[in-house]
Amino acid sequence: MSRRTKSPSGVIDAPLDVAAQAKAREEGRPSVRDGRLKTYEPGANVGRFLELLGRRVSRPLAVSLTACVHCGRCAESCHYFLARPDDPTMTPVWKADQIRKIFKRHVDWTGRVAPWWAKAGTPDGDEDLNRLKNVVFGACxxxxxxxxxxxxxxxxxxLVRFTRGLLTELGIVPEGVFNVSRDQWETGNQMAVTETDFLETIEWMRDDLRAELGPGADIPVDRPDCDILYTINPREIKFDPRSIAHAARIFHAAGASWTLPKWGWDQTNFGLFSGDDALGAYVSRNLYEAAERLRARRIVISECGHGYRSTRWEGYTWSGYDQKLPTESIVAVLRRYLEEGRIVVDPGRNLEPVTFHDSCNIARSGDLVEEPRQVLRRVCADFREMHPNRQENFCCTGGGGLLAMAEYRPLRLEAGKVKAEQLKATEAALVCTMCHNCIDGLGDVIKHYHLPMRVVQVLELVSRALVLPAGS
Ligand code: SF4
Ligand code: SF4
Known part of the structure; x- marks a missing residue:
């Protein structure tokens, strides 16, 4: 692997930084949760990496590893390459080739028989693995x-997630990935919110809600036998609890029977980003078991892209948990409430021009594209599409857990050029998204490119348009 394309961005050659892992080892907690989260140990990593690679390659992975014909058509799809068209290391095919060449050398027969012909290669040591880390975590x-x-x-x-998973197993990960994974293993949520903080924040929002709507309004916690188990993103507790209040107002107006669980409320899942299926299974199982414990009849996921994909789809596979309950996004519930006339809205309360950003994990990996549009057309006076949209929309820049990886921020913002141009062309004052990651990703793009707009969520716009019956 010593012959490689030089990266003009410099990202690929960023040094191996294992400070967080080393600190954790010094503190006597080299691994947490039954040793699942590994810390970096110098030497012997290449052998372990190759052993894991051979053991974990599945049929869908083998197809993606062997089917590429190097036509280059994917290049123009990638916001990194569109922002850096002179840098071949930003093309999807080059990024995938970094794991593909190792697969060919050690697993596929073509590379074992004729490595020069198959362009096969092998990592020479930890620095090569670190370079691979910078590609799969930093440039995608x-x-x-x-x-x-x-x-x-x-x-x-x-392929990127698969490679991230192999490196996570060795502790060769960005510091932020290590820290967030550790927090989610140790506390059950990725922002390390304590149970006291969780309950106090809910109590505070409940008091505000009752001040507005009267003593009958509630934000229930651990109430059994409800129709809805409502699960949230820790960011809502830590940075923006207004989104919980918006949901509570709407549930109150619709007469919904709902509750938050005291444990198992985090619908986000860093296992999707780190490639650690064991973490993915642990977090999703917490949530599914909470629904079972409280005898809820459905699981509803607040606005979050990767949380939706993890909880609705991947979590059942990672955890081997039989899906017993309908599992859906709050936006699908909002659309149903509007259709059934359970809530009344006035679009005249949202007069500013609004456009919609499709979160990658919801549109491309979740197939939830029309529901948010149907809701926004009902609650906004001026809804306008950005282009391209739906499954062809561009990433907010914050996908794949990149918001937790400060070292890759300059390249991420540079790649945000495409998103900035898309947003600007709409001339909207508000960009609506149904994802907390996208709020921060879009917020960074708006700030970096000096765009005159702000980010809102579907819940916020519906709550603002909500017409409450007199006396409620
Ligand atoms: S991954 Fe890219 S280069 Fe490979 S076949 Fe697909 S479009 Fe062509
Ligand atoms: S950022 Fe998106 S388009 Fe670019 S390589 Fe990664 S998955 Fe493909």
Whole structure:
């Protein structure tokens, strides 16, 4: 692997930084949760990496590893390459080739028989593994836009997640990935919110709600036998609890029977980003078991892209948990409330022009594209599409867990040029998204490119348009 394309961005050659892992080892907690989260140990990593690679390659991965014909069509799909068209290391195919060449050398027969012909290669040591880390964590937001534009069906984001998982197993990960994974293993949520903080924040929002709507309004916690188990993103507790209040107002107006669980409320899942299926299973199982414990009849996921994909789809596979309950997004519930006349709205309360950003994990990996539009057309006076949209929309820049990886921020913002141009062309004052990651990703783009707009969520716009019956 010593012969490599030089990266003009410098990202690929960023040094191996294992400070957080080393600190954790010094503090006597080299691994948490039954040793699942590994810390970096110098030496012997290449052998372990190759052993894991051989053991974990599945049929869908093998297809994506072998089907590429190097036509280059995926290049124009990637916001990194569009922002850096002179840098071949920003093309999806080059990124995928970094794991593909190792697969060919050690697993596929072509590379074992004729490595020079198959362009096979092998990592020489930890520095090569670190370079691989910088590619799969630092230069790809796992948005899957290239996947949708590959004529051979190659899923580059799948290969990226797979490679991230191998490196996570060795502790060769960005510091932020290590820290967030550790927090989610140790506390059950990725922002390390304590149970006291959780309950106090809910109590505070409940008091505000009752001040507005009267003593009958509630934000229930651990109430059994409800129709809805409502699960949230820790960001809502830590930074923006207004979104919980918006949901509570709407549930109150619709007469919904609902509750938050005291444990198992985090619908986000860093296992999707780190490639750690064991973490993915642990977090999703907490949530599914909470629904069972409280005898809820459905699981509803607040606005979050990767949380929706993890909880609605991947979590059942990672955890081997039989899906017993309908599992859906709050936006699908909002659309149903509007259709059934359970809530009344006035679009005249949202007069500013609004556009909609499709979160990658919801549109491309979740197939939830029309529901948010149907809701926004009901609650906003001026809804306008950005282009391209739906499954062809571009990433907010914050996908793939990149918001937790400060070292890759300059390149991420540079790649946000495409998103900035898309947003600007709408001339909207508000960009609406149904994802907390996208709020921060879009917020960074808006600030960096000096755009005159702000980010809102579907819940906020519906809550603002809500017409409450007199006396409620
Ligand atoms: S479009 Fe598909 S087949 Fe063509 S280079 Fe990209 S990944 Fe390979
Ligand atoms: S998944 Fe997205 S960011 Fe990653 S290579 Fe493909 S288009 Fe680029």
């Amino acid at each position: 937001s796992a948005c899957r836009r290239c996947t949708f534009n590959c004529p051979m069906g190659v899923d580059t984001a799948l």
